[in-house]
Amino acid sequence: MATNTTSVICRICSSSSLVESYYPDAHFNEKIFKYLKCRKCDSFNVFPSPNEEDFKKMYGEEDHYYLKDVKGQLQYDFNYPFAHHQGYQIQFLEQIKNDLKGKTLLDYACGSGFYMKYAETLGAKVVGVEFDKKFVTLLREKTDLDIYTFSEMKLKFAAEVFDFIHLGHILEHLPEPFELLEELRMFAHKDTVFIIDGPLERNSCLHRFYVDLGSRLKRKKYRDAVPQHLTLTTQKSQLLFFNRAGLKKEKYIVVEQYFPLPSKLEFSFGKMISFFIASFSILLSKIVPKYGNVFHYRGKINDL
Ligand SMILES: [Zn+2]
Structure with a gap:
């Protein structure tokens, strides 16, 4: 199956200068998804974009089946291990x-x-949105939180604005990330703070270097993998994206998580090495602010 690389544009900077990368293709739902490198901003983009059927397979109920086994109400404890992405979000x-x-x-x-x-414990009034209808139903059963699908939410809160809009680890999943930010403008007033976080899967850090080296040495043509992340960004390209989306930066930091390397010691030599490299990389990235693999951003819409 050939991918027409001339008809696609970078989701981060809109450049049409995309070339094949050394990342192995992802085979999923009997299709081939390619990782194309943007020559202008260095982000990687997965193409073709998954269609509705692919998304259903990716994010249906199966993706959240663990919730079904939860007895009674879902309990949250906010004691995250060191360098955990949810811990970073809370921090x-x-x-x-x-x-x-x-x-x-x-x-x-x-x-x-x-x-x-967590935001509720800090005194905020909170509304949540999730993609899958069944997942939303399940969340409503298991929590006392106010959660809707996006179409339900758009109807119910049509004329309302929010003081804070959080987008946590979601932009990288979207075939059209700009469009979502455009759409969310209708729920923002001039002082609405957008809090956005997610992975930086092309950013510099020892962790990235090690994973990339492994990938280059293995030279796999493809992996059977679910291409959930459609854009892989750097510290610089992610910031460029927010500027282009019309946001004005208030705060932007880069931190580092263990994932996808192991976050604890396991009895395998390879995994042990990976764990030590990931740990050392996290420490190194604390010294070099631009190093890391997760970003946290706060900003307001420029022209509201
Ligand atoms: Zn680009």
Whole structure:
């Protein structure tokens, strides 16, 4: 199956200068998904974009089956291990904890609802959005949180604006990330703070170098993998994306998580090495601010 690389544009910078990367293709749902490198901003883009059927397979109920086994209400404990992505999200929210009291927060792609719950404990009034209807139903059963599909939410809150809009680890999943930010403008007022976080899967750090080296040495043509992340960005290209989306930066930091390397010691030599490299890389990235594999951003819409 050939991919027409001339008809696609970078989701981050809109350049049409995309070339094949050394990343192995992802084979999923009997299709071939390619990782194309943008020559202008260095982001990787997965093409073709998954269609509706692919998305159903990727994010249906199966993706959240663990919730079904939860007895009674879902409990949240906020004791995350060192360098955990949800722990980082909470830490970043903590930085503005005094601003949340009595304010409204929309958590777009709220997942289990842990972020909503935490924001509630800080005094915010919170509404959540999730993609899959069945998942939303399940979340409503298992939590006391106010969660909707996006189309339900758009109807119910048509005339409302939120003081905070959180997009946690979601932009990288979208075939049209700009369009989502455009659409969310209708729920923002001039002082709405967008809190956005996600992976930086092309950014510099020892972890990235090690994973890339492994990938180059193995020279696999393809992997049987679910291409959930459609854009892989760098510290610079991610910021460029926010500028182009009309956001004005208030805060932007890069931190580092263990994933996809192991976060604890396991009894395999390879995994042990990976664990030590990931740990050392996290420490190194604390010294070099631009190093890391996760970003946290706060900003407001420029022209509102
Ligand atoms: Zn680009």
